[in-house]
Amino acid sequence: MDWIVPFILTVITASTPLLLAATGELITEKSGVLNLGVEGMMLIGAIAGFAITASTGSATLGIMAAALAGMATSLVFAFLTLTLMANQVATGLALTIFGVGISALVGSGFVGFAIDPLPALNIPVIRDIPVIGPILFGQDFLVYFSIFMVLASGWFLTRTRAGLILKAVGDSHDSAHAIGYNVIRIRYMATLFGGAMSGLGGAYLSLAYTPMWAENMTAGRGWIALALVVFATWRPGRLLGGAYMFGCISVLQLHAQSAGINVPSQFMSMLPYLATVVVLVIISSDYTKIRLNAPACIGKAFRPAQ
Amino acid sequence: MIRLEPRRQHSQKMVYLSPLLAIFLTLITGGIIFAFMGKDPIEALYTFFIMPINNAYGVGELFVKATPLVIIAVGLAMGFRANVWNIGAEGQLTMGAIFGGGLALAFYDSTSMFLLPGMFILAALGGAMWAAIPAWLRTRFNANEILTSLMLTYVATLILSYLVYGPWRNPEGFSFPESRPFPDAALLPIIYDGTRVHLGAVFALLIVAGGWVLLTKSVVGFQLRVVGQAPQAARHVGFRQKRMVWFTLLLSGGLSGLAGLFEVAGPIGQLQPSISPGYGFTAIIVAFLGRLHPIGILFAGLVMALTYLGGELAQIGLGLPSAVTGLFQGILLFFLLACDVLTKYRVRFGAVNKSGEAA
Numbered sequence: 001m002d003w004i005v006p007f008i009l010t011v012i013t014a015s016t017p018l019l020l021a022a023t024g025e026l027i028t029e030k031s032g033v034l035n036l037g038v039e040g041m042m043l044i045g046a047i048a049g050f051a052i053t054a055s056t057g058s059a060t061l062g063i064m065a066a067a068l069a070g071m072a073t074s075l076v077f078a079f080l081t082l083t084l085m086a087n088q089v090a091t092g093l094a095l096t097i098f099g100v101g102i103s104a105l106v107g108s109g110f111v112g113f114a115i116d117p118l119p120a121l122n123i124p125v126i127r128d129i130p131v132i133g134p135i136l137f138g139q140d141f142l143v144y145f146s147i148f149m150v151l152a153s154g155w156f157l158t159r160t161r162a163g164l165i166l167k168a169v170g171d172s173h174d175s176a177h178a179i180g181y182n183v184i185r186i187r188y189m190a191t192l193f194g195g196a197m198s199g200l201g202g203a204y205l206s207l208a209y210t211p212m213w214a215e216n217m218t219a220g221r222g223w224i225a226l227a228l229v230v231f232a233t234w235r236p237g238r239l240l241g242g243a244y245m246f247g248c249i250s251v252l253q254l255h256a257q258s259a260g261i262n263v264p265s266q267f268m269s270m271l272p273y274l275a276t277v278v279v280l281v282i283i284s285s286d287y288t289k290i291r292l293n294a295p296a297c298i299g300k301a302f303r304p305a306q
Numbered sequence: 307m308i309r310l311e312p313r314r315q316h317s318q319k320m321v322y323l324s325p326l327l328a329i330f331l332t333l334i335t336g337g338i339i340f341a342f343m344g345k346d347p348i349e350a351l352y353t354f355f356i357m358p359i360n361n362a363y364g365v366g367e368l369f370v371k372a373t374p375l376v377i378i379a380v381g382l383a384m385g386f387r388a389n390v391w392n393i394g395a396e397g398q399l400t401m402g403a404i405f406g407g408g409l410a411l412a413f414y415d416s417t418s419m420f421l422l423p424g425m426f427i428l429a430a431l432g433g434a435m436w437a438a439i440p441a442w443l444r445t446r447f448n449a450n451e452i453l454t455s456l457m458l459t460y461v462a463t464l465i466l467s468y469l470v471y472g473p474w475r476n477p478e479g480f481s482f483p484e485s486r487p488f489p490d491a492a493l494l495p496i497i498y499d500g501t502r503v504h505l506g507a508v509f510a511l512l513i514v515a516g517g518w519v520l521l522t523k524s525v526v527g528f529q530l531r532v533v534g535q536a537p538q539a540a541r542h543v544g545f546r547q548k549r550m551v552w553f554t555l556l557l558s559g560g561l562s563g564l565a566g567l568f569e570v571a572g573p574i575g576q577l578q579p580s581i582s583p584g585y586g587f588t589a590i591i592v593a594f595l596g597r598l599h600p601i602g603i604l605f606a607g608l609v610m611a612l613t614y615l616g617g618e619l620a621q622i623g624l625g626l627p628s629a630v631t632g633l634f635q636g637i638l639l640f641f642l643l644a645c646d647v648l649t650k651y652r653v654r655f656g657a658v659n660k661s662g663e664a665a
Contacts, residue, residue: 036452040636076640085310085650086643089391089452093590094643098636104629215629220460227453266468273457277443280454285447303312 007251008135012143013209015247017042017201017218019146021225022232022239023153024197028074029229030157031190032170032297035077036092038198039222040099045070045199047103047110050206050213054113063142063203070199071192073099078191082184085301100216110213118142118208142204147240149197154236166190170295173302183302198222220273227276231283233293242279249275310651317649324645325595325602329609331645332638339633345624353623354616354630364615366501370573371611373506374399374565374582376603378589380517381558383598387534388550394440394455395562396586397462398433402563403570404466405432407577410492411474411485421491425567433563434556436462441555445548451555459586467579474577485577494572506568510607513561517600526553562586583614584632591639610635 021038028035035041048069053062077095080086118140127137157163166186169176173183205221206213224246232238253268261268284290336354337347358364378395385392392398406429413421439458443449467483476486494504521527533540533550541547569581592610596603617631 080640080643084644084647086646090386090590090594090639091643093393094636094639097587097591097632097639101629101632101634101636105627105633108627108629220457223453223456227457230450230453264468264472266464266471270461270464273460276457277449277454281443281447281449284449287448290448303310 005131005134007255009138010251010254011244011247012135012139013204013247014250015243016143016146017204017209017221018225018228018246019150019201019239019243020142020204021198021201021222022228022243023146023149023236024194024201025225026229026232026234026236026239027153027157027166027197028190028194029298030170030234030295031166031187032173032295032300032302033078033081033187033191033194034088034092034299035074035095035191035194036089036226037073037077037095037099037222038194038225039218039220040096040103041070041073041195041198042202042205042218042222042225043099043103043216044073045202046206046217047107047202047213048199049203050113050115050211051106051110053207054110054115059116059118059207062207063200066199066203066207067196068199070195070197070202072195074191074195074198077195078188081301082187082191085303088299088301096222104215107213107215111215113213115207115211117211118204140208142200142208145200146204150236150240157236167295170297173297173300177302177304183304187302198225201225224272224276227280230290231279233283233289234295235293246272246275309654310647311654312651313649320645320649321597324648325597325606325642327645327648328595328638328641331641332634335637335641336634343626345626350620350624350626354620354634355612357623358612358615358619363501366498366503367615368608368611369503369507370501371614372607373504373510373572374569374585375589375592375610376510376607377506377513377565377568378558378562378586379592379596379603379607380513380600381554381561382589383593383596383600383603384517384521384530385554385558386593387530387598388554389534389537390551390554391452392437392440392455392555392558393452393590394437394457394459394586395558395589396582396584397455397459398436398559398562399566399569399582399586400459400462400466401436402429402433402566403577403581404462404469405429405563406567407485407488407570408474410488410571411577413492414486414489416489417491419491421489422494422571425492425571426564429563429567430560431563433566434560436563437555437559438552441552444555445551451551455555466577466581470577470579476576483579487576488571492571493575494568502573504568504572506565506572509564509568511604514600514604517603521600530554562589588614588635591635591642594639595642613638 021042025038045066049062049066052065053059077091080091081088120138120140123137127133165181169183169186177183205217228239228242231242250272253271257265257268337351340347340350359368382392382395406425409425409428440451440454443454444451470485471483474485476484494506497503497505529545533545570577574581588610592603592606596606613631613634617628620626620630621628
């Protein structure tokens with residue numbers, strides 16, 4: 001049973017980037033905006049966090065830089081889609097292509113740099129409880145933050161006035177506008193939140209998961225985060241289960257490879273991607289469930305009548 | 307205050323002007339970025355955009371790079387018109403290369419003139435098959451084709467990697483992960499001596515012509531245009547969305563597969579782990595830059611091909627990372643999408659007066 005604690009610990013580190021990015025995207029989508037640029041924002045967050053941490057030595061500054069960089073990227077998306085009413089799908093793809101390019105460009109000076117992994121917030125005494133000590137009390141700040149943000153988002157969407165307004169904007173922008181809410185401003189804020197969270201998700205990869213910079217290091221996690229939002233049927237609580245399930249799958253395939261299971265490594269590496277497809281199919285085939293939970297205005301441009 | 311005022315009709319002039327404006331803005335931004343990186347902007351832009359094509363070989367390379375971009379983008383544009391978002395062209399390209407290339411490897415000592423046509427057919431089938439999966443998942447299970455087609459791209463790349471590291475590795479080669487070189491009968495003939503321009507370029511032109519006929523002269527093309535411009539009208543007159551999904555995905559998948567084969571049977575000449583510098587993704591930009599129209603795509607393909615060549619030269623001559631190419635491509639698409647607002651809206655300065663007209 002010695003393997004179980006390290007296994008759970010790696011699952012947590014593998015799940016956290018997905019959870020952070022998916023939580024942000026969920027809020028963005030709830031406001032009626034579909035930002036497909038998660039992968040690009042994660043990469044930009046990853047390099048911003050890494051570059052700042054490597055040059056200043058401060059992970060705190062790195063994390064802040066990642067959130068700001070993700071936010072700045074999503075601001076470009078928001079300006080194009082919300083102010084200029086560009087197509088959201090195309091703009092999201094542009095964001096990803098741009099993010100891959102600029103992160104590789106900035107990152108080319110940081111390949112091979114080493115930094116200390118994000119320190120764990122070791123809470124004295126209880127951290128030493130066997131098994132649950134290291135799992136529950138020995139994590140780094142972003143792990144706790146990711147779980148806090150899931151809970152906070154759930155509370156925000158169901159228990160606060162602002163959350164209800166956000167959902168109203170996502171479900172019927174015309175009605176929300178008619179009763180006097182500033183649809184565009186609310187969508188800007190939701191999109192920026194999503195950008196910041198994606199940036200943090202990326203930073204988790206480069207600061208804690210690996211910790212290093214490699215070109216395209218997100219390897220599709222931004223897209224998996226998008227699928228997770230559908231999987232969770234736009235409910236934050238279910239994101240937690242979904243993200244940890246995907247974390248499990250990706251760690252299991254790594255373990256299976258190192259345990260010498262006689263399957264070519266490429267087939268094991270396919271598992272997270274295939275699992276995403278399978279999960280997406282299972283959830284999407286329940287049409288009523290999607291219709292009941294998906295924001296009705298998702299991806300649609302809103303132009304206030306003047 | 308800046309306001310956007312809707313036009314009664316899309317401005318035809320702006321449809322053509324906005325790509326040019328976007329290219330212009332990208333060049334300016336590129337110059338600024340180069341200046342920030344401590345390079346002389348004029349020299350850097352010259353290296354990036356003029357030097358690659360100031361000789362015959364360079365112009366040939368332009369066609370070599372534009373060939374897959376144009377072929378893929380023509381297919382993608384059909385889907386984008388009908389709101390079918392196949393973004394997994396890179397995976398379909400890989401599958402085409404595997405299927406068509408597999409035939410070449412199975413008959414590696416063949417000299418038959420039927421080998422190449424057989425490879426074409428298999429490659430198109432392989433690409434179409436890979437695109438059929440998202441089509442089926444979308445029409446049968448309502449699963450978003452953006453996510454499924456993209457996930458399948460990662461899977462296709464891993465399958466290719468498995469094959470060239472494993473069963474298809476060249477038994478006579480050293481331990482490099484690559485297949486046998488294709489036999490001469492499986493290689494595309496060069497159509498212009500002294501360059502690498504191959505038969506695929508001719509196919510690209512034929513595909514552009516075919517795409518143009520399909521879009522402007524056929525019932526399917528008419529349906530695609532209606533579905534894209536007026537989805538509700540399309541539903542009322544009974545155009546079946548599911549058929550559009552199948553048609554556009556199979557078409558774009560097949561064309562992507564063909565483009566993949568042209569790469570491995572053309573410039574590369576064998577299967578190896580990496581067969582495309584992201585042509586399947588860049589083709590998305592090509593499709594938009596070309597106004598989702600085959601003729602436009604032909605020109606857009608050449609422009610985007612130039613960014614690949616410029617990126618290579620900038621890497622050698624200026625010591626810039628090759629990622630500059632991707633950065634330019636992303637910025638170009640941003641500017642294009644931003645400029646496109648001008649086709650649907652007029653930009654007005656000043657406040658709104660009482661009658662609702664611009665002051």
